[in-house]
Amino acid sequence: NRLFSGTEGANLRMGLETLLSRVEGSQAEVRRLQALTQRLQATLEHSIQGVGMVRFRAFPDTGGDQSFALALVDGRGNGFILTALHSREGVRVYGKPLAAWSSLYHLSEEEQEALRQARQMVEEGQPS
Numbered sequence: 001n002r003l004f005s006g007t008e009g010a011n012l013r014m015g016l017e018t019l020l021s022r023v024e025g026s027q028a029e030v031r032r033l034q035a036l037t038q039r040l041q042a043t044l045e046h047s048i049q050g051v052g053m054v055r056f057r058a059f060p061d062t063g064g065d066q067s068f069a070l071a072l073v074d075g076r077g078n079g080f081i082l083t084a085l086h087s088r089e090g091v092r093v094y095g096k097p098l099a100a101w102s103s104l105y106h107l108s109e110e111e112q113e114a115l116r117q118a119r120q121m122v123e124e125g126q127p128s
Contacts, residue, residue, distance in 0.1 A: 049075045049125060052117025054110045058085040071114040075122055077101030081111050 050073040055065035066086035073079035081096045081103065096105045101119060 045075045047074060048072050048079065050079075050118035050120075050122035052114035052119075052121065054114045054117070056110050059087050061088060062086055067110075069108065069110040069114040071098070071111070071118040073098060073101075073115070073118045073122060077119065077122075079118075081107065081114060083108070083111060
């Protein structure tokens with residue numbers, strides 16, 4: 001009632017045409033936003049979504065947990081594990097590629113734990 005109160009004939013027609021034009025504009029904007037959302041979701045699938053890190057002592061003659069394994073993965077388990085082994089002589093850094101939650105290279109216990117943490121982060125971040 002409020003929409004049409006005090007309107008007659010041509011004014012009513014013009015009001016309905018304006019309203020219809022706004023609805024059509026809103027529908028076009030919704031379609032544009034849906035397409036943008038789909039593109040963003042596709043992009044996010046390939047971004048880092050899970051991170052896992054384990055610090056440990058690689059050698060008994062070094063103090064503290066100065067070595068680490070760091071897993072960085074996207075939503076499909078693709079990414080890499082970066083491992084740094086600290087010793088008295090220096091630090092060695094190794095990288096192992098990941099595809100679908102596994103690597104062609106042997107993973108140490110610490111690397112497996114870092115990967116488990118990263119996977120848990122991805123799975124907990126997924127909408128139900």
